[in-house]
Amino acid sequence: MKQTFTQAMAWLHTWAGLIIGWLLFAVFLTGTLAVFDAEIDHWMQPEIHSTPVSQLDAAQRALSYLGDHHADAKSWGISLPTERSPGLTVSTGDRRSGTRVELDPASGAVIQPRETAGGSFFFRFHFTLNLPRTFGVWLVGGLALVMLATLVSGIIIHKKFFKEFFTFRPGKGQRSWLDFHNASAVLMLPFHFMIAYTGLVIFLLMYMPAAVDSLFKGDTQAYAKAAGNARQETPRGDGGRGQPALPANLTDLAPVFAEAEQRMGPLAGLTVLNPGTSAMRLQVRPVLGNRIELSKGLNMEFDGVSGKLLKDVTPSRASLLTQKVMAGLHFAQFGGYPLRWLYFVCGLLSCAMIASGLVLFCVKRRRKLADKPVHVQRWHRVAEVLNITSIAGLSIACVGLLWANRLLPVALEQRAGHETTLFFVLWTTSLVHASLLPTLQAWRQQLASAAVLCLLLPVLGLFGPGHDLQRLYLELAAVGIGLLLLVAIRRIDRKVAQAGSAAVNAKVLGAKS
Amino acid sequence: MIAGWIASGLLLAYGAMVALCLGLDRHYRQVWGIAATLGRYRLLRGVGWLGLSVSLLCMVAAWGWAMGPVAWIGALSVAGLVLTLALPWWPRMAVASAIGGPLLSSAVALAWVLG
Numbered sequence: 001m002k003q004t005f006t007q008a009m010a011w012l013h014t015w016a017g018l019i020i021g022w023l024l025f026a027v028f029l030t031g032t033l034a035v036f037d038a039e040i041d042h043w044m045q046p047e048i049h050s051t052p053v054s055q056l057d058a059a060q061r062a063l064s065y066l067g068d069h070h071a072d073a074k075s076w077g078i079s080l081p082t083e084r085s086p087g088l089t090v091s092t093g094d095r096r097s098g099t100r101v102e103l104d105p106a107s108g109a110v111i112q113p114r115e116t117a118g119g120s121f122f123f124r125f126h127f128t129l130n131l132p133r134t135f136g137v138w139l140v141g142g143l144a145l146v147m148l149a150t151l152v153s154g155i156i157i158h159k160k161f162f163k164e165f166f167t168f169r170p171g172k173g174q175r176s177w178l179d180f181h182n183a184s185a186v187l188m189l190p191f192h193f194m195i196a197y198t199g200l201v202i203f204l205l206m207y208m209p210a211a212v213d214s215l216f217k218g219d220t221q222a223y224a225k226a227a228g229n230a231r232q233e234t235p236r237g238d239g240g241r242g243q244p245a246l247p248a249n250l251t252d253l254a255p256v257f258a259e260a261e262q263r264m265g266p267l268a269g270l271t272v273l274n275p276g277t278s279a280m281r282l283q284v285r286p287v288l289g290n291r292i293e294l295s296k297g298l299n300m301e302f303d304g305v306s307g308k309l310l311k312d313v314t315p316s317r318a319s320l321l322t323q324k325v326m327a328g329l330h331f332a333q334f335g336g337y338p339l340r341w342l343y344f345v346c347g348l349l350s351c352a353m354i355a356s357g358l359v360l361f362c363v364k365r366r367r368k369l370a371d372k373p374v375h376v377q378r379w380h381r382v383a384e385v386l387n388i389t390s391i392a393g394l395s396i397a398c399v400g401l402l403w404a405n406r407l408l409p410v411a412l413e414q415r416a417g418h419e420t421t422l423f424f425v426l427w428t429t430s431l432v433h434a435s436l437l438p439t440l441q442a443w444r445q446q447l448a449s450a451a452v453l454c455l456l457l458p459v460l461g462l463f464g465p466g467h468d469l470q471r472l473y474l475e476l477a478a479v480g481i482g483l484l485l486l487v488a489i490r491r492i493d494r495k496v497a498q499a500g501s502a503a504v505n506a507k508v509l510g511a512k513s
Numbered sequence: 514m515i516a517g518w519i520a521s522g523l524l525l526a527y528g529a530m531v532a533l534c535l536g537l538d539r540h541y542r543q544v545w546g547i548a549a550t551l552g553r554y555r556l557l558r559g560v561g562w563l564g565l566s567v568s569l570l571c572m573v574a575a576w577g578w579a580m581g582p583v584a585w586i587g588a589l590s591v592a593g594l595v596l597t598l599a600l601p602w603w604p605r606m607a608v609a610s611a612i613g614g615p616l617l618s619s620a621v622a623l624a625w626v627l628g
Contacts, residue, residue, distance in 0.1 A: 166534045166597045187593040190586045335580050338519050342587040349594060 006157055013153040014361065018383065020146045021358045022390040023129065027140055028354060029394055031126040031195075032347030033119070035332055035340055036474070038084040040119025043474045044405045046466030047113040050086030051106040055267060059253055061108030062090045065101070066275065073098075076272040081105045082287050083266070086470070087113075115415035116405055121423075122398070127199075130420075137203055144196045151185070151192055158182050171494075177360040184353035191346045192353075198330035201323060248278040251307035260284040260300050264313060272304060280304025288333040348481075355391050362387060362439075385434045385442075392446035393430025395485070399453040399478065400426040406464050444492050447485050454482030515575045517621035522571035522585065524614030527592040529564025531611035532557050534596060544604045564614070565589070571618060 033040065042048065062078045070076065073092035081088050088105040092098045102111050128136030155161065165186070168179045185192065200207065250272070261267055264286035273281040282302040301311035316324055328334060332343040362384050369380055404422040412418060434442045458475040461467070534540045536558035541549050572588065573581035599607040 163537065163539060165537065166530075166540055166593070166600055168597045168601055170601050183597045184594060187597065188590045191590050194583075194586075329583060335576055335584060338516075339576075339580070339584055339587075342584060342591070345591055346587050349590070 006159075009153040009156045013150055013157055016146050016153075017150045017357050018361050020143050020150070021354055021361075022386050023139075024143050024147060025351060025354045025358070025390050026129065026394055027126060027143060028347060028351045029398065030122040032344055032351060033398060034123040034126050035344045035347060036477075037119035037123045039470060039474055040122065040402075041116075042085055042087070043461075043471045044116040044118050044402070045087070045113035046406075046464050046471070047111055048087040048102065049104065049106075049466060050081075050468045050470060051104075053081065053105045055080045056254055056257055058088050058105040059257075059270065061105065062088055062103060063250065063272075065103060065108055065110075066090055066092070066272075070099075071276060074274065076275050077269065078271070079269040080267060082268055084287075086468075114405075114410045115412075117401065117416045117419040117423075121401065121420060127203075134206075137206060141200055141203060141207055144199050147196045148193070151189070151196070154185055155189075158186070161186060173495075174360070174363050177356055177363055181353060181356040181360055184349055184356065188346060188349055188353065192350060194329060195347075195350070198326045201326040202330055204323060246278045247276060248280060248305045250275070250280065250304055251282075251302075256282060256284065256302050256307050259309065260286075260302075263300060264298070271299075274304070278305055281310070282307075288331070358387050358391065381439075384439045385431070388434035388439070388442050388446060389427070389431045392443060392450060393427050393434065395450040396430055396446060396453065397423045397427040399450060399457070402457060402478075403453060403460060406460050440492060440496055444489060444496075447489050447492070451482045451485035451489065454478045454485065457482075514621075514625065517617070517624070518571045518575035519584075521614065521618035521621050522568050522575065523588050523592065525564050525568035525571060525618055526585070526588045526614075527596065528611035528614035529561045529568060530589070530593045530596050531561075531608055532564055533561035534600070535608065536561055540600070543600065544608055567618065568614075571621075 042050075058081050059078060062080075063076075066073070066076045066078075070092045075093065077089075077091040077098075079085075079087070079089040079091075086105070088103045089100060090103060091100045102113050103109065104111050124130065127140050129139060130136070131139065164182075166183070168176070168183055170176050257267065264284075266287050268285055268287040270285070271283040273279075273283070280303070282304045283299045284302065285299040298313055300309065300313055302308065303310055315321075332340055362380070365380055369377055372380075401419060401423045404419045408415060408418055408422075430446055433446065436442075437445070455478075457478040458472075461471060461475050535544065536554045538548060538554065541554070541557075568588065569582065569585045572585040575581065576584050596607055
């Protein structure tokens with residue numbers, strides 16, 4: 001009975017792992033890159049310079065620009081320069097109909113950064129796979145669910161788990177792949193569970209709308225209001241007491257910023273409602289991640305004329321806090337750069353875990369393949385090709401997006417769209433290439449292309465505008481990944497050499513007998 | 514100071530993983546070529562768990578009780594995997610590097626007490 005249970009689990013683990021592995025790798029790789037989405041955004045807009053300037057000075061420059069150009073707008077939005085994104089953006093109206101302008105935080109002059117898909121592309125791809133949003137979110141949610149099942153079944157079939165906790169035997173083919181797959185899965189188990197589970201919780205309401213449907217009769221606005229994140233109503237420009245709004249000057253921002261910073265931590269931006277009138281309101285928002293709870297939508301509101309505090313931050317209710325903390329754990333917005341790097345490294349190791357599982361599937365079957373019927377051999381070939389495309393091909397496409405960002409003409413129409421198209425062209429090319437060449441050769445050439453693109457990224461950066469430390473760090477990280485890819489290529493070379501000498505030996509032996 | 518706590522937490526997690534690893538017969542033989550007594554295995558495991566606890570305290574000192582444990586779990590995973598990958602190539606060196614954690618964390622703790 002026990003034997004059959006383990007066998008059933010092994011079967012589930014193998015086939016579920018293979019089917020979701022291809023897409024799951026894409027989810028994990030783009031998710032890992034999305035840890036640094038703002039940094040990638042910044043790298044992809046080299047026209048924006050990072051300058052040491054206080055948020056207060058930057059806000060003053062933004063306000064004077066808005067006062068000169070959009071004095072009659074109903075609301076002004078200002079995104080202040082922060083540690084992660086050094087740009088200064090001003091906007092009017094809402095996200096769809098309003099205008100957005102990028103300013104130089106040091107001088108207040110208008111700059112025109114290139115249109116780009118940016119690091120946000122990786123972020124969106126991570127949870128939608130670039131499919132229509134609802135469908136994509138459901139698909140990725142399904143992947144996360146099956147991933148949890150493969151983790152559990154993986155633990156069950158890996159019985160010697162504790163005895164061989166630190167075991168890795170390199171250079172032994174299938175054995176090494178299995179060791180690495182086990183070690184990376186077992187040691188990273190808390191991270192895998194956390195990331196898959198919290199990922200599901202983020203879209204809780206979409207996956208399980210029953211509770212909200214029955215409690216609020218499907219009225220999502222009523223739910224949002226009860227949950228405390230209802231959209232705030234703009235006060236009408238009549239001073240609130242039926243009197244017409246009078247022209248008025250904005251209060252001194254320094255004490256407002258100081259109070260908000262003391263209460264909420266580093267700030268990310270502010271909104272001015274009814275600017276230039278006596279009904280003026282100031283909403284100040286913090287950067288995400290002064291606490292684990294994902295603080296999106298959190299802000300403090302001040303009277304724009306007197307600077308008096310009108311609305312303080314309200315602590316979340318327990319159920320909502322749980323959901324927000326879980327989302328926060330997933331988004332890694334807390335804990336600053338050390339934690340961001342930790343998530344990045346853990347994410348890369350998760351990618352390696354998935355990739356080693358996929359490779360293991362094929363390595364295990366390669367040796368006995370010659371005796372198998374033709375249709376089995378064909379399906380095996382399909383798995384090999386999809387492995388190459390989903391692992392090496394996606395890596396090429398991801399770093400290729402950065403190359404597309406610098407190589408496409410700056411003034412191109414629909415530039416962001418063309419960048420994304422190039423991403424998919426590269427990915428498709430990888431599929432074609434992998435299906436035309438022998439397996440190991442295709443692996444080798446594609447990994448080598450990804451490595452070269454990573455290693456030469458600093459050179460590409462050098463020829464463009466906008467050099468600063470943040471961009472240099474990104475390029476150095478790319479070089480690091482390129483070096484890791486070179487290690488992988490060396491292992492393939494050794495494998496090819498071994499296979500070559502084995503074939504020669506077999507021939508010699510055959511000739512002798 | 515925070516960087517010191519983070520580095521100590523990471524290195525201690527690594528050191529603790531080395532102790533736990535040597536507390537397993539299979540890995541003790543892998544490094545030293547001979548088996549040890551049951552008493553020594555128990556001692557090594559005890560030291561390992563102690564190291565993990567102190568590592569958690571370092572992470573909490575750096576990030577607080579809300580975020581510290583999350584960072585700690587990440588540190589454990591990375592430390593364990595680094596050890597696993599280093600062990601087959603440089604077994605003795607991997608074990609010897611474990612000394613860095615206690616040294617650095619003592620220095621940071623001393624600086625914290627004095628400063």
